Amino acid sequence: MAPYVNVEHTADAGIHVTGGTLEELFADAARGMMSVISEVPPEGWPETHVVELSSPDLESLIVDWLAELLYLLEVKNFFATDPRVEKVDGGAMRAVVGGARLRGVVHATEIKAVTHHMISVDRTMNGFETTIYFDL
Amino acid sequence: MPDWTKCFDNISEYKIKIPRTCFEGMRVPGIIYAGPELVEDLKRDDAPQQVANVATLPGIVEYALAMPDIHYGYGFPIGGVAAMSVEEGVISPGGVGFDINCGVRLLASAIEAGDARAKADELATRLFRDVPTGVGSTSDIRLRGGDMDKVLQRGAAWAARNGMGWDEDLEYCESGGGLEDADPGEVGRRARERGANQLGTLGAGNHFIEVQEVEEVFDDRAARAFGLEKGMAAVMIHSGSRGLGHQVCDDAIRAMREAVVRYGYELPDRQLACAPVESPEGRAYYGGMCAAANFAWANRQCLAHTVRGTMERVFGASAERLGLRLVYDVAHNIAKFEEHEVGGKKRRLCVHRKGATRAFAAGHPELAGRHAGVGQPVIVPGDMGSASYVMAGAPLAMAETWGSVCHGAGRVKSRTSAKKDFNAATVLEELAAHGVTVRAGSKKSLLEEAPGAYKNVDHVIGTCVNAGLATVVARLRPIVVIKG
Numbered sequence: 001m002a003p004y005v006n007v008e009h010t011a012d013a014g015i016h017v018t019g020g021t022l023e024e025l026f027a028d029a030a031r032g033m034m035s036v037i038s039e040v041p042p043e044g045w046p047e048t049h050v051v052e053l054s055s056p057d058l059e060s061l062i063v064d065w066l067a068e069l070l071y072l073l074e075v076k077n078f079f080a081t082d083p084r085v086e087k088v089d090g091g092a093m094r095a096v097v098g099g100a101r102l103r104g105v106v107h108a109t110e111i112k113a114v115t116h117h118m119i120s121v122d123r124t125m126n127g128f129e130t131t132i133y134f135d136l
Numbered sequence: 137m138p139d140w141t142k143c144f145d146n147i148s149e150y151k152i153k154i155p156r157t158c159f160e161g162m163r164v165p166g167i168i169y170a171g172p173e174l175v176e177d178l179k180r181d182d183a184p185q186q187v188a189n190v191a192t193l194p195g196i197v198e199y200a201l202a203m204p205d206i207h208y209g210y211g212f213p214i215g216g217v218a219a220m221s222v223e224e225g226v227i228s229p230g231g232v233g234f235d236i237n238c239g240v241r242l243l244a245s246a247i248e249a250g251d252a253r254a255k256a257d258e259l260a261t262r263l264f265r266d267v268p269t270g271v272g273s274t275s276d277i278r279l280r281g282g283d284m285d286k287v288l289q290r291g292a293a294w295a296a297r298n299g300m301g302w303d304e305d306l307e308y309c310e311s312g313g314g315l316e317d318a319d320p321g322e323v324g325r326r327a328r329e330r331g332a333n334q335l336g337t338l339g340a341g342n343h344f345i346e347v348q349e350v351e352e353v354f355d356d357r358a359a360r361a362f363g364l365e366k367g368m369a370a371v372m373i374h375s376g377s378r379g380l381g382h383q384v385c386d387d388a389i390r391a392m393r394e395a396v397v398r399y400g401y402e403l404p405d406r407q408l409a410c411a412p413v414e415s416p417e418g419r420a421y422y423g424g425m426c427a428a429a430n431f432a433w434a435n436r437q438c439l440a441h442t443v444r445g446t447m448e449r450v451f452g453a454s455a456e457r458l459g460l461r462l463v464y465d466v467a468h469n470i471a472k473f474e475e476h477e478v479g480g481k482k483r484r485l486c487v488h489r490k491g492a493t494r495a496f497a498a499g500h501p502e503l504a505g506r507h508a509g510v511g512q513p514v515i516v517p518g519d520m521g522s523a524s525y526v527m528a529g530a531p532l533a534m535a536e537t538w539g540s541v542c543h544g545a546g547r548v549k550s551r552t553s554a555k556k557d558f559n560a561a562t563v564l565e566e567l568a569a570h571g572v573t574v575r576a577g578s579k580k581s582l583l584e585e586a587p588g589a590y591k592n593v594d595h596v597i598g599t600c601v602n603a604g605l606a607t608v609v610a611r612l613r614p615i616v617v618i619k620g
Contacts, residue, residue, distance in 0.1 A: 008550045010181055010208040037271070059406070060393060067386060074379050075329045077272055105270040107577030109584075110340035110620065112382045113234040116389060116406035117210030133210055135234045135382075136341045136551065 004032030012136045013109075020127040022058070022088035026065055026095070029132060030083035033066050036134060037073070038108040041081045044100030049078060054092040058121045061091055062130060066114040069097070077102040111136060140184040141175070150204075150603040152178075159188035161404065166191050168202040169537075171599040177548050177591060178206070186213035189404045193218065195225020195413075197478060197485060201537055203492050204599035205546030205591065209233075211407030214491035214547075217540045219476065220413060222484050226401075227418045228410035229388040229425070231488030232471050236385060236425055237432035238376030239310075239467040240515040240543075241440060242526065244363040245370060246459030247451060249349035252369040252615050256573040259347055259450055260616045264575035266446045267345060267439065268337040269620035275336035277438060284328055287335065288320040291430030292465070295335075295437035302462075305437065307504050309465040310494060310512075311472075313433040319423025323380065324387050327424075331380025331431060336438035338375050340577065340620030342544075342585060344517075345443060346372045348524060348612040358510040358528050358609040362463050370612055371447070371460070372524060373439050374517055376469065377432035384428040388421040413486050422471065429470055436465055463526070464513035468493045468543035476538050487538045495529030495541040495606050514606055516597065518545045520617045521570055521587030525597050525608060532604035541605045545593040551584040558586045567617075576619040585619060 003024070007014035015032035019025030034041070051068050055061040072078040082098030112135040121130045143158040147167075152175070154166035166187040170178060178184060183206050190212055191200035197219045206215035211230025220226055252259065268275050279287065287294045292313025295301055306313050338345065353359040353366045364370065377384075392409040395417040401410065411417035440462070444455035451458055471488045478485075496503055496512040503512055511528035518524045533539050549557070560579040563586045567574055576582040600606045 006552050008552055010183075010550055011214055011547045012210065013551055056394060060390075064390070071326060071330070071383075073271070075326075102272055105268075105273045107270045107581070107620075108340075109580065110271050112341070113386055115210040115234075116393065116409065119406055135210065 003028035007131055009133055012133055014131055014133040016129070016131045018127065018129045022128055023085040025128045025130065026062060026085040026088055026093065027083045029062060029066060029130070030069055030080055033069065033111070033134065034080055036109055037111055038106065041100065042079055042102055042106045042108065044079060044102045047078055047099060047101045049097045051095045051097055057091055059119045061093060062121060062132070063114050063116055063119060065093060066132065070111055070114065109136060141179055150599050154184060154188055161192040162188055164191050164196050164199050166200045166202070168206060169204045169599055169603050169605070170206070171204065171595060171602060173595040174204055174591065174599060181208050183208045183213040187216065189408060190216055190218050192404055193220070193226055193228065193408065193410060194401065195221040197221055203540065203542040204596045205491065205542040205544050207546045207548070209490065211405055212488070212490040215542060216490045217488065217492045217537060219485040219487045219538045222413050222473070222486055225413055225486060226410035227413045227422055227471055227486055228408055228488065229385045229392065229421055230407045230409060231490055232385065232425060233469040233490050234382045234385045235376035235469055236381035237429035237467045238469040239432060239436065239465060240517055241373045241436045241465035242463040242515050243371040243440060243443070243460045244463050245368055247369040249367055249369050249615065252347055253571065255450055256616050260573045260575045260618065262446050262450055263345055263443065263616065263618050266442050267618060269618070270340060270577045273337050274333035275438070277335045279332060279335065285320045287434045288323055288427035288430055289318055290314050291433035292437040295434045295441065300441035301437050305462045308462045309433060310467055313437065313465060314430050315426035317423060318426035318430050320427050322420050322424030323384055323427045327380045327383035327387065330383050331378055334378040334380065335435055336442060337378060338439065338620050339378055340581060343375045343620055344520065345618040346614045347616040348372055348614050350610055351523065351613040352611040355607060355609045361506045361510045362513050362526060362609060363461050364463065364526065364610050369615070371443055372515070372517060372612070373436055373443065375436055375439060377428045378435060380431050381428035384424045388424060391417055391420070425471060429467060433465065464515060466493050466515050474538065485538070489540055491543045492540045493543045494539055495533045496539045497529045497531045497534050514541055516542060516544060516593070518593030519587040519590040520574065520585060520614055521567055521572060522593055524612045525593065526610045526612070527597070527600065527606040527608050530604055530606050533606060537605055541600045542596050545590040545596055547589055548591050549589040554586055554589040555580065555583045558583050558588060572614045572617055574617045574619070581619050
């Protein structure tokens with residue numbers, strides 16, 4: 001099964017993500033979200049950002065993690081392409097994110113926000129899965 | 137997906153009730169306004185579940201409502217309206233949405249539609265160049281020193297007083313284009329960073345600018361009061377509070393997801409995170425939301441200023457001579473304190489409208505000048521291929537829907553299937569056949585917003601009118617469409 005697939009939603013967009021470990025799940029969720037914004041990563045100067053977060057629970061943490069990448073895109077013009085999630089432990093995580101600083105305006109899909117809509121991170125036979133919806 | 141129609145109790149041809157017994161935890165029934173043509177769409181969508189979810193919120197008064205453009209959202213359905221008791225109820229950022237005060241503004245004009253059509257290509261090219269759209273786009277408006285606080289405090293008035301508008305513009309905005317309860321202190325650093333360069337930008341998704349023709353007038357008196365004349369051009373602008381508002385909502389949900397545990401609420405969806413209206417979290421959100429709403433009003437004011445400038449250059453006359461007067465500016469994602477009658481008594485309620493438009497009837501004390509005798513203008517954008525409508529609020533809306541009606545056509549097709557089912561060349565051809573000139577940021581945005589992705593706006597308007605919530609004043613047909 002692909003690590004992330006698009007999920008139908010009448011007005012917005014969603015991704016269903018699977019991962020053998022929580023670290024994989026978080027990295028695949030990031031890749032999935034960036035693919036909703038632009039299927040082909042836009043060009044730019046290589047850049048790396050370190051993301052460290054803590055949240056009350058796993059569900060909040062994965063939403064906060066993706067919201068952090070949206071913030072980096074909107075404010076720092078940084079498009080994440082290579083999220084290396086080093087550690088997800090309870091409600092805390094650390095990632096080193098490779099990507100590109102965009103050179104100008106990109107006509108891509110604008111995600112307004114990562115929603116908490118029906119969010120649940122679940123354990124499966126092979127690891128973890130979750131479905132995340134974005135407000136477009 | 138459960139078959140909700142089994143649960144439906146038809147009150148009338150245009151009004152469906154979801155009884156409290158239908159879903160565990162409902163405190164009040166749900167009411168969906170949907171005519172016979174729209175009921176089929178309801179079966180294919182899980183939005184009725186979201187109406188039921190809203191009905192479980194603490195302190196909800198009378199019913200959880202949904203307008204005929206209802207479709208699946210997150211937290212509240214799109215088209216959802218709920219009034220909460222100020223004393224015992226909650227305020228929920230999920231009942232407003234991320235795009236706080238997303239809304240529509242309509243400019244009338246003294247330009248013959250034929251003249252606009254003759255210059256459609258030039259208008260489209262210039263508007264697309266002058267109005268910043270797309271991810272990462274910024275405007276030329278630079279906010280210095282304390283400017284941001286002033287924008288957050290004053291809304292459209294800030295722009296109008298800084299050379300970007302006319303004084304009369306403010307009179308014809310809902311709430312005068314600014315909410316007094318705004319608390320800029322509740323707009324955090326990140327929200328300010330996101331909004332810093334975005335004042336006067338359109339955004340993407342379903343946001344647009346359209347040059348339209350007033351194709352039909354159904355109510356001469358109201359149309360005259362609104363400044364609309366058959367055969368003339370008009371300009372419609374659809375945008376919101378940009379990244380600033382999205383972040384204010386995000387921050388509030390983060391604060392409230394912890395408050396939910398503290399207040400012991402059990403919610404069917406985390407996106408419905410909420411706090412008592414009169415709690416520190418509730419007050420903080422409301423102050424921040426009002427400030428973000430003001431940012432949105434300032435944004436639409438700046439966009440209108442840009443549009444007036446473009447029209448001046450294209451038609452070689454001043455905006456005043458071109459008669460580019462504001463018809464109205466409505467919010468369709470907002471929570472407000474309003475007085476309504478409940479069981480024969482006036483009560484102050486916290487009314488949430490998410491993808492729904494305020495529609496006050498004639499005589500309401502909040503309606504000014506030329507609108508007082510005909511009701512509030514309600515601006516309803518349709519899809520880019522067919523038509524948009526202007527309606528006027530009717531007395532029954534005051535009695536049944538807390539003075540609210542629909543906000544658009546409402547989607548029926550997901551963005552994914554729209555991309556699969558439509559083809560850019562065909563969509564452009566069809567739009568051209570309808571006399572519509574389009575400029576869009578990408579093929580993807582064109583396909584996602586293709587006319588076939590939306591409900592038939594005539595059915596949505598038909599339900600509102602037949603249910604008695606509003607009267608129809610005019611139909612507008614697109615000539616030029618600008619998409620992010």
